[in-house]
Amino acid sequence: MKNPPAKPSQLITKEFAKQLNVNYNNKRASLTAKKAQKEDANAIWYSLEELENYIHYIKTNGANDGYNVDGIRFYFGVYPDDEKHGEKAGLTTLFLVPTGKKVESNTEKIQSFALVQEASSSDIQSLEPMNYGNIGRPPSLIY
Numbered sequence: 001m002k003n004p005p006a007k008p009s010q011l012i013t014k015e016f017a018k019q020l021n022v023n024y025n026n027k028r029a030s031l032t033a034k035k036a037q038k039e040d041a042n043a044i045w046y047s048l049e050e051l052e053n054y055i056h057y058i059k060t061n062g063a064n065d066g067y068n069v070d071g072i073r074f075y076f077g078v079y080p081d082d083e084k085h086g087e088k089a090g091l092t093t094l095f096l097v098p099t100g101k102k103v104e105s106n107t108e109k110i111q112s113f114a115l116v117q118e119a120s121s122s123d124i125q126s127l128e129p130m131n132y133g134n135i136g137r138p139p140s141l142i143y
Helices: 014-028 048-064 083-088 106-111
Strands: 043-045 067-078 092-102 134-136
Touching: 014 067, 014 092, 048 067, 048 092
Parallel strands: none
Antiparallel strands: 043 134, 067 092
16 A cells, blocks of 8 residues: 555544443433533534544545445534543533445345445444544634
């Protein structure tokens, strides 16, 4: 490989990404019922360099895993309430997950030719999600 991508430093495990998303769904769904004790993140920022590096990483490694990477899905999460996460504990985060379709061989394409509808893109489980952008919190960012 001529120019292999550098592994992004913001990669997180799939397990941690799932925990962030479960935390978000459990805690933010009831946000109107219970006011947060501290102001939450209201924006997440990634530099172009970080995003371009991640895109290069997922396209290259996705192809190596037999996927045609066609997008990035953004998931909301909430950091666990523990000392390990410091000032981010309990705050909203946003993580990125590559999406795509398995590349079919010519034989598989011929066999599935009768199928009218093409399979939709799904999360690629073999590649790590990306997290750790810069959060916008007090003072809040206004869009």
